[in-house]
Amino acid sequence: MNSETHHSSVAAQAPDHGLIDRLASRLGVQGLLTDAGDKAPFEASARHGRGIARAVVRPASAEELAWVVQELVGADASFVVQGAATGLVGAATPSGSGTQWVLSTQRLRDRLEIDPVNRSAVVAAGYRLSDVNRAAAEHGLTFPIDLGADPSIGGMAATNTGGSRLIRYGGVRENVLAIAGVLANPPGARVGSTRGLRKNNTGLDWTQLMTGTFGAFGVVTHATLKLHPVQRQTAAALVAVDSAEVAMEILCSFEDALGEFVSAFEGMSGSALTAAVEHLPGVSAPFPVAPPYAVLLEVSSAVSKASGLDLESILMGWLETQIERPGMLDAVVDKPERLWRIRHAISESVQALGKLVAFDVSVSRSRFAAFRACSVELIAAEVASALVCDFGHLGDGGVHLNIVVAPETSVDAIVRLRSKLYQVVVEEFDGSFSAEHGVGPYNQAFYRCFTDQPTRALAGALHAQLDPQGRLGNVRLD
Numbered sequence: 001m002n003s004e005t006h007h008s009s010v011a012a013q014a015p016d017h018g019l020i021d022r023l024a025s026r027l028g029v030q031g032l033l034t035d036a037g038d039k040a041p042f043e044a045s046a047r048h049g050r051g052i053a054r055a056v057v058r059p060a061s062a063e064e065l066a067w068v069v070q071e072l073v074g075a076d077a078s079f080v081v082q083g084a085a086t087g088l089v090g091a092a093t094p095s096g097s098g099t100q101w102v103l104s105t106q107r108l109r110d111r112l113e114i115d116p117v118n119r120s121a122v123v124a125a126g127y128r129l130s131d132v133n134r135a136a137a138e139h140g141l142t143f144p145i146d147l148g149a150d151p152s153i154g155g156m157a158a159t160n161t162g163g164s165r166l167i168r169y170g171g172v173r174e175n176v177l178a179i180a181g182v183l184a185n186p187p188g189a190r191v192g193s194t195r196g197l198r199k200n201n202t203g204l205d206w207t208q209l210m211t212g213t214f215g216a217f218g219v220v221t222h223a224t225l226k227l228h229p230v231q232r233q234t235a236a237a238l239v240a241v242d243s244a245e246v247a248m249e250i251l252c253s254f255e256d257a258l259g260e261f262v263s264a265f266e267g268m269s270g271s272a273l274t275a276a277v278e279h280l281p282g283v284s285a286p287f288p289v290a291p292p293y294a295v296l297l298e299v300s301s302a303v304s305k306a307s308g309l310d311l312e313s314i315l316m317g318w319l320e321t322q323i324e325r326p327g328m329l330d331a332v333v334d335k336p337e338r339l340w341r342i343r344h345a346i347s348e349s350v351q352a353l354g355k356l357v358a359f360d361v362s363v364s365r366s367r368f369a370a371f372r373a374c375s376v377e378l379i380a381a382e383v384a385s386a387l388v389c390d391f392g393h394l395g396d397g398g399v400h401l402n403i404v405v406a407p408e409t410s411v412d413a414i415v416r417l418r419s420k421l422y423q424v425v426v427e428e429f430d431g432s433f434s435a436e437h438g439v440g441p442y443n444q445a446f447y448r449c450f451t452d453q454p455t456r457a458l459a460g461a462l463h464a465q466l467d468p469q470g471r472l473g474n475v476r477l478d
Contacts, residue, residue, distance in 0.1 A: 019075045051094035053102040060107040062221040070188030078471045081215045083152030089440030119227045120196035125154025141227040144169045154220040159438040160212030167395030168263040178224035179207040184472040214475045229302035235312040236298040236336040240291035244369040246327035264298035265395035272389040279349035350389040359401040362435035382417040398435040426450045
């Protein structure tokens with residue numbers, strides 16, 4: 001590196017000291033981080049990627065956040081918004097250039113109000129899912145988006161997270177009543193509301209513009225969430241089957257027989273189940289021999305067992321009617337928390353086996369079995385040594401198609417497999433290349449490849465209006 005190049009690199013990473021001074025004066029030492037050690041926790045995502053933040057700014061109220069956005073845009077600074085950094089596609093991670101700021105909503109916790117009559121909660125973006133559920137539980141309520149991570153509410157709204165109980169409750173989009181946010185254009189403009197209205201048919205809705213668009217159109221400051229009654233009883237079973245086809249037959253029978261009590265239906269391959277059991281301390285194998293496939297099914301109700309409704313007995317009675325079904329191998333009824341412990345351990349357990357390659361895809365439920373068979377065949381053809389450890393939310397068609405590959409597997413082989421598999425998902429099975437994780441730098445190219453031109457043109461027009469200089473975030477929807 002010559003001296004001129006070195007000088008340019010340092011200059012590109014040196015913060016604007018006038019801006020730094022203004023931010024420090026308004027936000028204080030907790031609101032602005034410039035030292036490398038202080039910035040480090042904000043420069044990496046939950047699983048992949050690491051960047052370099054020019055500085056980290058942490059406003060503590062919506063008013064401060066609006067002012068910060070105005071200052072950053074006025075200084076021609078690009079910035080990425082970050083909540084709890086639990087995402088897996090790099091959308092909240094700064095680039096490696098050292099020129100991008102991180103706007104953290106971690107301290108944005110100026111409001112958490114539960115309205116038990118309206119069954120809603122107004123929540124600032126920096127609160128986490130666990131915070132909301134602790135507060136809601138005092139009123140017998142819950143925000144039922146069930147996730148392995150503990151994300152921030154702002155991040156959940158921006159990415160439209162789903163989770164294990166989407167079959168019962170839907171994702172965030174179905175459970176958010178209002179969104180308030182801040183725009184980059186006009187800089188610092190505050191839009192939306194926190195009104196807890198279930199009916200509001202008056203035209204353009206910022207709630208839908210800000211939910212599931214990954215922070216590309218603005219920064220979420222508050223969300224008004226729809227709450228649901230805490231489930232007073234739950235029953236669960238783990239069912240071994242010989243194929244994904246049988247798993248989907250059981251799903252249909254399960255829903256027909258138990259209707260509104262159905263709250264989860266999760267699938268896992270035998271290799272994923274084995275990995276979890278072997279990884280967890282003190283957990284014995286649920287079946288004498290690992291089955292080709294297994295499903296975790298759950299029923300729940302806000303009605304207590306004391307009322308005379310006994311869900312465990314109902315579940316066991318239904319299982320008895322299924323035991324002679326061809327392809328159904330075995331079933332275990334156990335405490336729900338024990339079975340969910342196995343399910344939630346799969347991701348970490350598979351990572352412990354070796355080099356992990358993960359796909360987050362979805363297809364319609366009716367095409368899941370055929371898609372799984374096709375994808376397993378494709379993986380074997382492209383990376384012969386790969387171990388498929390897939391699991392997912394069969395009730396909504398979501399599949400975490402994780403594979404473990406040999407350490408010597410080339411990057412080119414993985415890139416080729418990803419491209420071919422996404423093409424199969426979208427073009428042959430009319431599915432999605434990103435079921436839950438959203439759009440970020442890791443799959444930006446696939447968004448552009450598989451999103452139709454009219455949709456991208458409309459998104460581009462919105463981008464041009466709301467962020468004309470491209471300073472907000474690192475996701476482009478045009």
